[in-house]
Amino acid sequence: MTAFSTDPIIAIATAPGRGGIGVIRVSGPDLGAWAERLCAQPLRPRHAHYLPFRDRHGETLDEGLALFFPGPHSYTGEDVLELQGHGGPAVLRRVLEDCLARGADIGLRLAQPGEFTQRAFLNDRLDLAQAEAVADLIEASSTAAARSAMASLSGAFSAEVDALSERIVQLRMLVEATLDFPEEEIDFLEKYQAAERLGGVTAALDGVLRTARQGLVLREGLHVVLAGQPNVGKSSLLNALAGEDIAIVTPIAGTTRDRVVQQIHIEGIPLHIVDTAGLRETEDTVERIGIERSWAEIARAQVILHLQDARHPDDPLDADIVRRLPAGVPVLRVWNKVDLLGHGAGSADRSVPGQSGRHAGREAEDSSDPLLISAHTGAGLDALRARLLAIAGWMPGAESPWLARERHVRALEAAREHLQTAAGHAAHSDQVLDLFAEELRLAHEALCGITGQFTSDDLLGEIFSSFCIGK
Template sequence: MTYDSTPITAIATAPGRGGIGVVRISGKDLSAIVSALFGETQLKPRHATYLPFTQQDGSVIDQGLAIFFKSPHSYTGEDVLELQGHGGPVVMQMLLARCLEAGKEAGLRLAQPGEFTQRAFLNDKLDLAQAEAVADLIEASTEAAAKSASQSLSGAFSKVINALVEKVVHLRMLVEATLDFPEEEIDFLEKSDARGQLSGIQSALRKVFEQAAQGALLRSGLNVVLAGQPNVGKSSLLNALAGDDVAIVTPIAGTTRDKVTETIHIEGIPLNIIDTAGIRHDYDEPEYGEQADVIDAVERIGIERTWAEVEKADVILHLLDASRGPTRADEAIVARFPDGVPVIRIWNKIDVSGHHASVDEMEDATHIYLSAQEHVGIELLRAELLRIAGWQQTGESLYLARERHLIALKQASEHLEFAAAYAAQNDQSLDLFAEELRLTQDRLNSITGEFTSDDLLGVIFSRFCIGK
């Protein structure tokens, strides 16, 4: 990635009013900009200096703190100046404009999204996994997600990946040495316990993947779609799960005409619960004839959107009325569910039907009997959602992994499987064994950024907020 050494600046605090606002500047040498802003006032590195922030004509913008971080002892690895003033939007904009004016000759410009953290990565202050953890920590929506992001930011995830890489490199070294001296008639695989080392690496990688996959749940959660006929209690179930009246509930069928989304947290996992319009099948089954007229155009659109949400679901909650049992319309709904998506059959209204709250594991799906209105059996549903999510309380540190991390770990595991297959052929395929180990190392290194394409880096940092 090309390194742009021109100094950059941005407001580093969130938009809006606040007690404190921060304008940040980073560059190779900020001495000229500091002089233009504060004249002969000397800023002692890493010490807060209280002073007025003034315009070029000497009029005061604000009173605040200036903190100077001398390269390389800063977040970006460059000289960094932070100006902390009162957090009013107008004050911050005036202070930012003053910084740009003072740094005009030095080429000071507005920072792009994520550019401060990008410079920290390019200056080896953070590896790529740590840099991504910065954004994850800012965006964390739960305490568990924040703790996991903090773990990754501290380097815990990177240390585990680097330890795996070291093991792969050690095994590669033995293989390459054997390939370089073919005249030595040594049974390499036996004497170096190459198979045993490879098995150990595979076990360690599986454990890392499990922890990363668990952490990924904390980051992105699951999209859970409520689907079923009108008036089976979808909105009541959404309210019961959310613990609040987020959806309108009436005995009139078709009350929900468009989706209602509410994010809840179970054991720290975000679940995006999506309530949808009730699905009628009157109008698309010929034998109903003129009854199709009762479905108005708005409800048709709502049902079409329901199916669109079902197609994108991670989990489908199919609600049925326990007081009347399954109907032909329910069977028609099931027939349209996409393959491969977990489905939970929710038999609602057991307060009317007389059933007891329970969970039944059946061939077609897991069936849960509950009453959304009476809040009976809701914990059974919560537990089943956690099970489908694969959540386990391991007591171990989790890493707030991203999708690209999981893909890289999975690809590394696949290369190790190929390596194991070649190892089974004894010394006859050592060159292929060595190549699969090299590919494994490349995939693991892509996580920390040691070998990562510039295009991918551009995408990653462009998703950061400005000022970070």
């Protein structure tokens, strides 16, 4: 995205493709006179006018509604004109091209991705966290995510951050006033209970950070890769979790040759499940390529679900697979096909023969005990879902009131580190009061980066360029 400009901008604001309604949005300073020339009639603010959309030669291109929103009381804070007509791509393109031609004299140009929302941010209609929530609301893949994105857009997250910032600012004011008048010899840390007040701010920040981590999980979910030998039931498990036949399932080993990706939701949390080719030695060229891609997918996984056949618990090939799994990634060991064992579907006190312990060399990454399931009957799948949520850090029943992004969590963690460092200085004496004040300043800046009070142009460009055009 280029540097901010005040050129009038225009874009189709509805999604590509056919639809009942299509919207063209124009934003810029002092658009009123141009908008009335375009529509060939006066436009009352925030009033829907039904009229024909005629081109500069008088030909009717479409008919629909024109709405004019004078700035600053508009989405962008500038004058905004919206033309709402029929949603066919061809007719929208004709209206758009005519508007561009008739707006050449005022410098009208096509908007870049996210430029309308960027202007809303720069004109103080939204803070940065709210602006990001606009994109999150559009991209929400579950009801829970949409509800939380709407809470962020309404300012719930920003209010929490602003409250923390205000408490830090009050403490900074007292510290810096003391630094300005050292002759008063005030024992600041004791007189103003600085350590206690700092502890209260840190505790409040910890609460916001916990909620932000929940919001991050709700927004981004988990990248889960199904790994294992051929014919252990990876594709059957994918179908069972998805609730539909996504992957082809046959008794023939090596049926899956390339990855199959499906997004599912567990309690509103998106899980990106990847079915991969069975891992084994093979002379088949196509299958070998699929296996190479499987290992590449495993290397990118956030969680590896190692599926094994419960009828063959001591297969040495599974031990070879375990040794090759990347370190530091949670691995769920899942024994499938327990329905074929002939004596139950895996009760809580039952163990798989020969596998009561953990695989050697993977104690740090294996996630608790093995799970016994049947992708065919559905036995054990609820326990598997619960284990995946636990790995994601999701607390059932504790839905985040707002969404968060990775940068929000990093900023909150940075602020907490600075507050902890400040607490260390407070434990000594007023001789380090200037260091105490500096850590408070850095914590305040980290929080302000969330809402955009202190944000680099590069970060703004990265954030808004990910938006869709027209928003």
